[in-house]
Amino acid sequence: MKIYCHIVIFIISFCTLVACGTPPVASTNTPTIATQTQTQTSTPSPEATVAPTATHTSTASPTPTTPPQPEIQYVISTELDYVNRTLTVAQFISIPNTSSTAIREIILLVPPNLYQDAFHLKQITWDDGQEIADHALRGSQLSIPLPEPLDPGTTKNIILNYEIWLPPNDASDETGPTPFGYTTRQINLVDWYPFVPPYRDGEGWVTRDPWAFGEFLVYPVANFDINITLKNLPQPVTIAASAPDIGEGETHRYHLKQGRNFVWSVSPSYEVSEEQVNGTTIMGYVFTPDVVAGESAFQATIDAFQLYTELYGPYPHPMLSMVQADFDHGMEYQGLYFLNRGFFASFDGTAGSFLVAIAAHETSHQWWYGLVANDQALEPWLDEALATYSEYLFYEHYYPERLDNFWWDHRVNPYHPAGWVNSTLYNTSGYREYRDAVYLRGAIFLNDLRELIGDEAFFAFLKDYASTYTNQIATGNDFFRLLSKYIDTDLSDLLELYFLR
Template sequence: MFRLYAVFMMLLAACTLSSAEVDAIPPTATTVRVIQSTLVPTLERQLQPINTITPAPTTPLNPGCEATAGLPTAQHTVRATVDYELHRVEVEQAIFYINRTDQPLTTLVLDIEPNRVPNAFTLNSVLPTETVISYELTGRRLTLDLATPIEPECGLDVTLNYSLRVPEIQRGLSGFTGYFGYSIRQMNLGHWLAMVAVHGIDDWVTHDAIPIGEQTVSEIADWDVTLTVTNAPPNMVVAAPGTLRAEDGGVWRIVHTNARDFTLSLSPFYEVYEQETANGVTVQLYAFGENVVGSATGSQQALTAAAQAMEMYSDLFGAYPYDRFVVIQGDFPDGMEFSDVVFVSDRWFEINTGTAESYLTFITVHETSHQWWYARVGNDQALVPWLDEALATYSELVYYEEFEPDLVDWWWNFRVNQYVGDRFSGNNVDATVYQFASIRDYINAVYLRGAIMLEDLRAVLGTEDFFDWLRRYAEAGSGRIVTPDDFWGLLTPEQIELVAPIRVEYFGTP
């Protein structure tokens, strides 16, 4: 029996956005608390006759704990049915979670990203009710209260059933989250499934949703998704990560392992362009045709840039873990990174210049680099966004140095210096996403001044030691959520001394 308890307001805390901007994407404001099973009060218990037969042993204390060695923290098995015309999705998601902390956990917290959009997410059930005695959903945070704590190294099975109404991609600030949304020619399912939150030292880490930057922090997980697409035009194309197998009757089976998220996109209009890199990765672009502007063909240009970047970053920062890398032309602004999948805005194809002197090239390259600075090395994107965004922006420069050396000065001026000159007075590079009044201010401080800071670090350390450091950082941080200490901690004491003045110059907390 379900009982719906209090519904009350959650207020957006700790941010400095103007009210107009906050209004643009209000987080789902309600809290829903459901008690699934209630213990029988002692006084009402019926007395039982004493049984002289020794009861059969109950389940062992830590069921299945020995078998969890080597498994990822979370394994998701998903059955999803997409109604393409009605933009609805029904999801059954089984999650096997392993407690990798050193303490018993009495709750399990899931990150429900779709619930940041009003009316997009409806939770139908959390099973089994014997395991999850109650749950509470506030904004993107779903807290499951467990009947029995999960002991360290032990696992827990829960299954969620929920319905999604995929929103139409909006114009303006709200459009930036179009990775979960539909246009007349595509449906994007980014951050549509429940993710297990990361457990910090004391508590589960979830952050309030705001329209600036990203705020998710997620564990590496395995995903096994069976997708049924109904009510759709023929020739549906599924752009998805990992290994993809089309079965009969509009069914796709997609397996993506060792991944921070699971994202896909659907369209009957995609054309697929592909190119293999020298290190054996097939780079695929799912685009709306060739994207011809004047004499330029944007699709070929973006594909080439992605393949070059993929090859180069694999050499510089460590091998890419998958056979395929998917780039999707997205009907929403800018771009967005996911595991093995990135979106590059339709806008950059539309205003393409036909040369690398274009947003199309550097945004494609930027998103590709997030396969290392986000998907491989995870960080708290809300509180230390410079760890992924400054490195991704600096990776753009590295691409131009290698493939377009004549455009290096252009890149500095066009991408960076016109926004952050010597008289820059914005926030420090190490600001959180909650400290900015606009996306432009956020990009200037974290991405662009972050790139200048990395250039200064390279100047004092020397190019060879600098890239050696980044490579060791990518290896040490692989599959983890890192902190700035992990980054700086890889320098020698002498190097720490060398970079100290740079940290003072760019950081609020050096």
């Protein structure tokens, strides 16, 4: 009920605060965001905006005898000015202290501030309306000193009002992946709002330095309620998102329970596919010229989703969206992934193609990244080696004739992969060395591990790993500690070969 009260305050504050924001580009349109807020305020039951609306059963539901841990909660209302590529945002964050020590300062990560002139903070207040004057935004970190320590089990709520002036997308083969920003036919909102990093006893806020390649963010699970309105639309557009659109009329509403992040992508050029698989809606969004390749990518996503549900366990969310990237990179997010446009162009119509292999790879990230997260900067092998080996499992199951005659011969062996599987983002010389060590040798390690311990133990372990660390941030130590329950074999030679110790 505490959250309920704060949401009401937020909605009231939101009416006042958003109206203060000056659009970065003069617009003659009446801000529709105010209308949307009025609609919200008049909703008889405001808690409907925070209550889970998905009927999907989550494997992570707390048992009735255990009091649920307070969870991070985001309520975000935003208006996208499509022509001017700007967003006006009002955001409520509820931040619980789930550690065992008092917290003296809150750190929020603000990835848009890594882009020049993209993030414009207008106002930041506590939920009682009191302005937080002594905050400091440096790089991607927003530091917020607490007036008094936040004790374990207690919660602090913050309201931010800001604008985002979207940059042109700058993802490239060597420096990405950075889907954030716009192209002529796509606007991508990924890591677009200030978010709460994990907090660990003894370490504090888990923040990692941005890097020229790879991923560096670490995400705790959170609940999301997102309202999106669009203005200045010269033509109809389609929104692809991490969750189903439950809005009505002009307002797009989304609820995502226990997810890592909420992302969305807008384009006037998406051809849309949809299929129900095991109670989840799989969506496909591809550009019109690529619908033929898109059908194969969509089918690979469906096939991979079915296989991984069997191998790793159920997917607890109502939707997964496959989106063709308008840049040369693939990238996974919660409930949505981008598939490299270059793979559509080079698709040869067969399963022996990167389009199909990487569709399987990115789909598996819903388990290895989404369900079980990891420190992407310091232990990237935990999701990337598993996602790359998931490609192998996909081919083994559906296209065994392509294992040698594509996966090994084209995906792995030509690179002569070398390097330590447990390399961090920061101790390799470039993207290629990083990928070869973490992704490719990581997958080879998992294949060797499987041969050593046998299929029964290997797959029982993977399923247990997914289930045990659901909604958590697993570590390499967690991985090997759990693995030790499934083996009576000495792993030291294998570890010596692949892991820097």
